[in-house]
Amino acid sequence: MTTVVDSKAVTAPAVAAFGVSKRFPGVIANDDVHFDVRVGEVHALLGENGAGKTTLSNILTGLYRPDSGHLELSGRRVSFESPRDAIDAGIGMVHQHFRLIPTFTVAENIALGAARDGERVLLNMASVESRIVELGEQFELSVDPRARIWQLSVGEQQRVEILKVLYRDARILIMDEPTAVLTPLEADALSQTLTSLTRQGRSVIFISHKLGEVISIADRITVLRQGRSIETIDAVGATRESLAAVMVGREVERVQRRGVGALPGAPIVLSVNDLGAEGDRGLPALRSVSIDVRGGEIVAVAGVAGNGQRELVEVLAGLRPRTSGRIEVDGETMDRADARHPIRMGVAYVPQDRLGTGLAPDLSIAENLVLKRYRRPPVARPPFLRSSVIDAEAASLMEQFDVRAPSSQTPTRRLSGGNVQKVLLAREMSGRPKVLVVSTPTQGLDIGAVATVHQLLLDAAAEGVGVLLVSEDLDEVLALADRVVVMYEGSVTGIVDAADATVASIGVLMGGGTAEDVA
Amino acid sequence: MSVNSNLFVIIFASAIFYGTPLVFAAVGELLAERSGVINLGVEGMMLLGAVSAAMVAANLDGPAAVVLPIALLAAMVAAGLGAAIHAFLVITLRVNQIISGLALTIFGGAAGLSSYLANVWGLGKQPAMNQFGRMDLFGLKKFPVLGPILFDQTLLTYLSWVLVVLVMVYLFRTRMGLHLRSVGESPQTADSVGISVTRYRYGHVIAGGMLAGVAGACFSLTIVPTWANGLTSGEGWIALALVIFGFWRPDLTLVGAYLFGALSSLSFTLQARGIDVPTALLDALPYVATIVVLVIVSNSRISKRLGSPAALGRPYEREER
Numbered sequence: 134m135t136t137v138v139d140s141k142a143v144t145a146p147a148v149a150a151f152g153v154s155k156r157f158p159g160v161i162a163n164d165d166v167h168f169d170v171r172v173g174e175v176h177a178l179l180g181e182n183g184a185g186k187t188t189l190s191n192i193l194t195g196l197y198r199p200d201s202g203h204l205e206l207s208g209r210r211v212s213f214e215s216p217r218d219a220i221d222a223g224i225g226m227v228h229q230h231f232r233l234i235p236t237f238t239v240a241e242n243i244a245l246g247a248a249r250d251g252e253r254v255l256l257n258m259a260s261v262e263s264r265i266v267e268l269g270e271q272f273e274l275s276v277d278p279r280a281r282i283w284q285l286s287v288g289e290q291q292r293v294e295i296l297k298v299l300y301r302d303a304r305i306l307i308m309d310e311p312t313a314v315l316t317p318l319e320a321d322a323l324s325q326t327l328t329s330l331t332r333q334g335r336s337v338i339f340i341s342h343k344l345g346e347v348i349s350i351a352d353r354i355t356v357l358r359q360g361r362s363i364e365t366i367d368a369v370g371a372t373r374e375s376l377a378a379v380m381v382g383r384e385v386e387r388v389q390r391r392g393v394g395a396l397p398g399a400p401i402v403l404s405v406n407d408l409g410a411e412g413d414r415g416l417p418a419l420r421s422v423s424i425d426v427r428g429g430e431i432v433a434v435a436g437v438a439g440n441g442q443r444e445l446v447e448v449l450a451g452l453r454p455r456t457s458g459r460i461e462v463d464g465e466t467m468d469r470a471d472a473r474h475p476i477r478m479g480v481a482y483v484p485q486d487r488l489g490t491g492l493a494p495d496l497s498i499a500e501n502l503v504l505k506r507y508r509r510p511p512v513a514r515p516p517f518l519r520s521s522v523i524d525a526e527a528a529s530l531m532e533q534f535d536v537r538a539p540s541s542q543t544p545t546r547r548l549s550g551g552n553v554q555k556v557l558l559a560r561e562m563s564g565r566p567k568v569l570v571v572s573t574p575t576q577g578l579d580i581g582a583v584a585t586v587h588q589l590l591l592d593a594a595a596e597g598v599g600v601l602l603v604s605e606d607l608d609e610v611l612a613l614a615d616r617v618v619v620m621y622e623g624s625v626t627g628i629v630d631a632a633d634a635t636v637a638s639i640g641v642l643m644g645g646g647t648a649e650d651v652a
Numbered sequence: 653m654s655v656n657s658n659l660f661v662i663i664f665a666s667a668i669f670y671g672t673p674l675v676f677a678a679v680g681e682l683l684a685e686r687s688g689v690i691n692l693g694v695e696g697m698m699l700l701g702a703v704s705a706a707m708v709a710a711n712l713d714g715p716a717a718v719v720l721p722i723a724l725l726a727a728m729v730a731a732g733l734g735a736a737i738h739a740f741l742v743i744t745l746r747v748n749q750i751i752s753g754l755a756l757t758i759f760g761g762a763a764g765l766s767s768y769l770a771n772v773w774g775l776g777k778q779p780a781m782n783q784f785g786r787m788d789l790f791g792l793k794k795f796p797v798l799g800p801i802l803f804d805q806t807l808l809t810y811l812s813w814v815l816v817v818l819v820m821v822y823l824f825r826t827r828m829g830l831h832l833r834s835v836g837e838s839p840q841t842a843d844s845v846g847i848s849v850t851r852y853r854y855g856h857v858i859a860g861g862m863l864a865g866v867a868g869a870c871f872s873l874t875i876v877p878t879w880a881n882g883l884t885s886g887e888g889w890i891a892l893a894l895v896i897f898g899f900w901r902p903d904l905t906l907v908g909a910y911l912f913g914a915l916s917s918l919s920f921t922l923q924a925r926g927i928d929v930p931t932a933l934l935d936a937l938p939y940v941a942t943i944v945v946l947v948i949v950s951n952s953r954i955s956k957r958l959g960s961p962a963a964l965g966r967p968y969e970r971e972e973r
Contacts, residue, residue, distance in 0.1 A: 196970075217846035232841040234834055236962070244827075245834050246845030256827055299847075 225298025671913025735861020
């Protein structure tokens with residue numbers, strides 16, 4: 134910890150968490166989390182997706198109650214029964230997905246649920262409006278209180294969200310990924326607003342997975358990993374590299390490499406050129422991405438989640454339209470944007486959402502195994518399916534891929550995560566693909582299943598399939614990949630030979646650094 | 653012949669008379685829908701209200717000033733209980749709102765509980781001993797043109813005007829009204845600022861049901877005025893269309909109710925005047941108009957533009973991981 138002694142450090146922290154833990158069935162979302170936010174400080178909670186940030190903010194805002202541990206506000210122990218309690222205690226949440234009603238005015242949205250004295254029954258919009266203007270002047274957050282939300286830009290809507298919590302006299306503002314939806318210019322304005330807030334004694338908890346913005350905006354940073362608070366670091370002196378190492382787990386330096394790689398002269402089976410695509414909200418999510426994969430090669434796409442990896446695999450699987458660029462599979466151009474086209478061309482796809490997107494949970498293992506081949510012989514004699522063939526295929530695939538289930542008629546929703554993944558890989562590999570696109574294939578699996586899945590991927594490459602492996606797990610990336618493509622904010626920031634890669638060098642690229650920064 | 657027996661004056665006056673149950677039923681449905689819950693059980697709840705009011709009016713001795721309020725109360729309790737069943741199914745158990753509402757109409761309806769209760773109670777053999785008669789409001793009944801239209805109605809009509817004004821103020825001028833609208837627009841947002849979505853939905857679905865009960869009582873205590881099986885003759889469905897027709901606003905809904913009231917009464921008003929019209933065609937008019945309104949607005953894009961509460965028909969579940 135730091136040894137800075139100033140007035141801030143003497144007074145009790147605005148918020149402090151002591152050993153907060155929260156379990157859900159099968160998941161430990163928060164595990165003994167400690168951190169403290171000083172008065173007038175911007176305190177970042179940094180972590181990857183699934184590190185426990187959201188659960189922690191839900192505990193701070195009273196949506197969840199911790200299983201153990203407790204919170205203190207200004208040195209006093211508090212226990213929130215409901216969101217109402219947290220609001221009354223002066224905690225305000227600025228949600229990533231705005232909680233605003235588009236058809237209401239700014240003033241109506243802000244007045245919602247916040248009765249001030251003398252307005253309990255009848256609404257007094259004039260007084261609400263003048264209070265909004267007052268707050269806007271105090272914190273440099275100007276917005277027309279009579280405008281309707283749908284008329285406002287995203288940046289203005291965020292200002293309304295901030296005004297909403299200030300109107301409730303929040304002393305502590307929690308902001309969940311506030312820059313995710315903003316343009317760079319709007320993000321700069323937000324950072325000025327934060328300065329204005331903290332100068333006036335408000336404290337800000339800034340939730341993010343973006344290394345660069347955390348360093349520039351926050352005073353101190355608490356890193357969360359796998360539900361635990363790992364370390365609290367001063368932003369001054371922190372580097373993207375050092376933060377990335379803490380964030381992904383620095384004990385992992387270099388892991389055993391498989392050392393095979395593409396055979397010299399192996400053909401390029403997947404060529405992605407200058408690819409662009411939009412995310413769900415219509416903002417650019419992929420910017421001029423180019424990647425080549427040779428037969429027998431495993432190319433990993435590394436990056437902090439949410440930097441365009443999901444959009445990349447969805448475009449390759451024909452599930453998301455592209456806005457620019459070319460995709461070639463084994464020399465053939467992929468020119469139609471539908472899901473069946475890539476399958477025909479030999480692109481196999483193992484999505485991150487295995488049971489939702491990957492399999493039909495209520496159908497049997499046997500039915501799931503032929504989901505991509507049911508239109509043609511031998512599985513079908515159109516328009517009929519041949520159940521004897523389907524069952525025989527299922528039996529042999531289940532044996533080959535070591536799927537453990539009572540029978541081939543078991544619905545896939547009853548399988549464990551590892552067996553679900555094996556069914557998926559069995560189906561995809563049985564289509565004799567040229568390219569295998571896999572997204573976070575071992576997330577949430579136990580150690581034994583991880584090893585099996587890794588072996589299956591290595592087997593696929595050994596058969597000459599080009600594997601594109603998207604993963605947030607750098608251990609996995611370094612253990613399997615021949616080359617590592619690093620993505621940041623939708624762009625490729627570097628392509629590194631796995632032989633030269635370290636967690637540290639990849640970490641810099643993951644934070645938006647360039648190859649020169651690495652050297 | 654005085655101006656007050658002019659055909660149009662009579663059409664307007666009966667439009668208001670026959671539109672009154674529609675005002676109660678539609679404003680009640682509007683409250684439920686503003687909270688985000690569709691209740692297609694209006695027809696069933698009206699019949700439950702009608703039969704309960706008829707039962708009290710037929711069996712309770714006493715002055716009208718005592719019997720009629722009790723009859724109304726009985727109608728509100730019976731229909732409110734029906735609405736409470738719907739509320740429990742769709743809010744707590746998150747059953748599909750359309751299915752639950754249809755079930756409520758079948759359960760309470762002409763072939764269901766209301767006719768069973770009427771049999772058990774032996775209703776419908778003679779006119780109700782007590783009924784809401786016409787009241788000469790402020791002694792203005794004789795006033796030219798407006799007198800018969802506005803000041804020679806029943807107490808229920810005058811109450812419906814008070815109701816519309818109160819609901820207007822409630823929805824647009826009070827804090828609870830703002831909260832109600834937010835629950836119907838975005839329950840997530842309401843929940844995040846500490847408004848109890850469940851409480852608002854239960855409260856307004858049940859209040860809406862009680863108003864449907866009053867609508868039913870309008871039939872058994874003034875319009876018919878006794879019990880007859882299925883006496884509401886599908887007006888519950890018209891009330892549903894009226895909510896949409898009135899863009900979920902009480903004032904416009906009232907206008908719509910009187911328009912449909914005029915259509916419902918047109919055939920016998922004209923017949924009474926000896927004007928020869930095909931009555932079957934006229935009787936069908938309100939239902940044809942209802943179907944047209946419902947078809948137009950059942951397109952969700954159009955209904956969004958008309959101001960349908962954004963979360964209408966969607967159960968609310970707090971996001972959990």
